[in-house]
Amino acid sequence: MATVSTKDTILEVAARLFASQGYAAVSMRDVATEVGVTPANLYYHFKDKETLIREALAHVFADRTAPLEAIAGDSSSPDRTFEVVVGWFVRLIFEDAVFSRLLFRELLDGDGQRLEYLSKTVFERPFALITEVTSAYATRSDPVLSAVSVIGMIFGHFQLSRVLPHLPGGRVEYTNTDAVTRHVLALLRGALNGGPDGEPNVEAAP
Known part of the structure; x- marks a missing residue:
């Protein structure tokens, strides 16, 4: 040991x-x-x-995101890899209080130079991996914006999880990690790989 x-x-x-x-x-x-x-x-x-x-x-963020390297490198189908990555990220955000509190503290109030340092030394590789996995799954969507959407949707569910049970129609089970993963995947699959007519989404070039 x-x-x-x-x-x-x-x-x-x-x-x-x-x-x-x-x-x-x-x-x-x-x-x-x-x-x-x-x-x-x-x-x-x-x-x-x-x-x-x-x-x-840097220690916490690097340590907690280290498993993503192996998860994203899985040789399963792009859909399965995408599903596993989303599930892993939901559990990390919802279940690791130290990681999530530090992350959101930095994103909201972090010093600019420190955020730049963390982006270049820690966040760059996990973000690149999520972008690669999303790009392989949603081949006709902008890979960076799609990765941001994946991350942002998970962040949003987490940030509302403490008040959701008290809101109209809200339920405690809506904050369960499995329920969040299923819902996020359903929405992302529809948004990234199918428009309102079932056609793949194609984003206009800038």
Whole structure:
């Protein structure tokens, strides 16, 4: 069994604290105390709080999205691979609170330079994989915009999941990951591979 390094432990603990309390509410001393190391030891690994935030985010996002490489590389049919990728992403967003809270915190309030760093070092590969899978499935749609639609639809369901049961006609079961996956797939399949007359959607070139 692999031994977890002190640095990785710090990153995981910091990510959990940042996700639950926010960046401003968590100090370097708080992280050191939670990990069980001295502040000096913490500063040995991370020169300041911004460095810790940046590396904690990169660590969590890279770790959680790593399985996508194997999932997207499956040799199944494009439809099956698309289905598996959508299901995996729904579960990740709905079931991993640390990942989803950090992700949405960054998208809404993240520092511009940090977002650029994360986009180039972490988000680029998962987005490219989702784009490839979507492109193979929906061959006549713009691959980048289609990937954005896949991601955006899943994000939207997650963001409304806590209030949906209280809205008119809303049900708790509508927030179940299997139900969300089925619904998202049904809508995406219709939108990406069939227009109102059953014809594939063809987007006009800019």
